Amino acid sequence: MAQKQLFEGYGNVIYRLAFRYLRERADAEDVVSEAFCLAFENIGKATFQSVPFFEAWLKRITVNEALKSLRKRANFHLLSDSEFEIEAVSENTIERLSAAQIWEIVSQLPVGYRTVFNLYEIEGYSHAEIAKMLNISEGTSKSQLSKAKSLLQKRVIELEKDYVQSKIVR
Amino acid sequence: MYNQKLFDKIRETLSDDTAEDVSPFEWDKKAVWERIETRNSPRRGFAFSRWAAVAAAFIGILLLGKWLLNPHSSTQLPPSLVKVTPQRSLANPLVEPLKVAATQQEKALVKKNKSYGYVEKMLVVEDRWAVEPEDSSKLSQVVVQADAIISPQPQPLALLEKGEAFPRVEKEASEAHKSPLSQKEEGDSRDNVTPKERVLIVDIDIPDLPEKTPAQDLLRTTFLERFSRETRRLRTERKFDLRALDRRAGKGVWSLVAHSLVVPESK
Secondary structure: OHHHHHHHHHHHHHHHHHHHHHOOHHHHHHHHHHHHHHHHHHOOOOOOOOHHHHHHHHHHHHHHHHHHHHHHOOOOOOOOOOOOOOOOOOHHHHHHOOHHHHHHHHHOOOHHHHHHHHHHHHOOOOHHHHHHHHOOOHHHHHHHHHHHHHHHHHHHHHHHHHHHHHHHHO | OOOHHHHHHHHHHHHOOOOOOOHHHOOOHHHHHHHHHHHHOHHHHHHHHHHHHHHHHHHHHHHHHHHHHOOOOOOOOOOOOEOOOOOOOOOOOOOOOOHHHHHHHHHHHHHHOOOOOOEOHHHHHHHHHHHOOOOHHHEEEEEEEOOOOOOOOOOHHHHHHHOOOHHHHOOOOOOOOOOHHHHHHHHHHHHOOOOEEEEEEEOOOOOOOOOOOHHHHHHHHHHHHHHHHHHHHHHHHHHHHHHHHHHHHOOOHHHHHHHHOOOOOOO
């Protein structure tokens, strides 16, 4: 069955994408099923020149569904008042960062920061597109991204401090 | 850009679709697929239509039951029908002459419309005109005691079945058409307390058919003889044709074909 093959091939990718936005396994699974159902319903209407086009289309559907889910849960709010000091992160620290740690610090970001960071840095949307998708201004999108990056740096530095302390204790 | 390397690494890590060593990626793939399969299944639509059919049948049964339990409430009187008010008292029954012949026809009508309690006006008028003769001087009268009319307080439908209510329908309208004999009977019936049913025996002269002329008879006989002779000849010829074909073709597929090809010219 072609649908089953598509699900087997793209299921993990789509789940990771949904999880990046939603941080909850059950919500991510809901978004995956919703995205695949929509894709199967509309796959006959679209024409794809190659596999990457289909993958991009499927990811776009998933992102839209994830944003819809965030809005439905009514916890999609943007932070505006906190300011963070930007500190330099050493290259050693960056090299030591594992994938699991990166996933963890990104998923711990507040919803608004995380969403804008994901949309801009990973999916590659412009601030204008993000503003349209989230119904915010472009300036807000930019400031949310800036704060998200600052917070990420702060968390990475904290991780580094914990690492150094654990070394000293040993 | 400041800390660009850090964000590049974050981007690469999060974009890597093939990484398998990250814990959040454990998810119930099978359950999600079952959910998708259930939602995309064509049986889902079938199940809905099946339930819709069951619901429609249930509503139909409810409506039918309601109608069966209370048929009178939903029956509306059409404009072509006239409601007949049955005669309550039999103290002064009005039995018109010439009704006996028409009573049986009216009975059937009343039984047919028993659940409605209505009688069609047009049919009642037709009965009256169909039976009444033009020449009332040839009528003779027989009075018969009717047992069925003795009931002191008959129900309206029972009255209708006995044909008692019919004369009331067109009483005023048909005054001009009444025969002198019927008017006389009305006067008699008012004096007589015992309900009676009158039967009339009518002698009607049927005019004789015009006499046939000998020329007409001769023409008719000649035509019939010629027609029957011609028909017999054609039938015999056709029979011989069929026998000949049977002998020639034998029993098989050809005989069936040959039979279908028989025409009067093929001799």
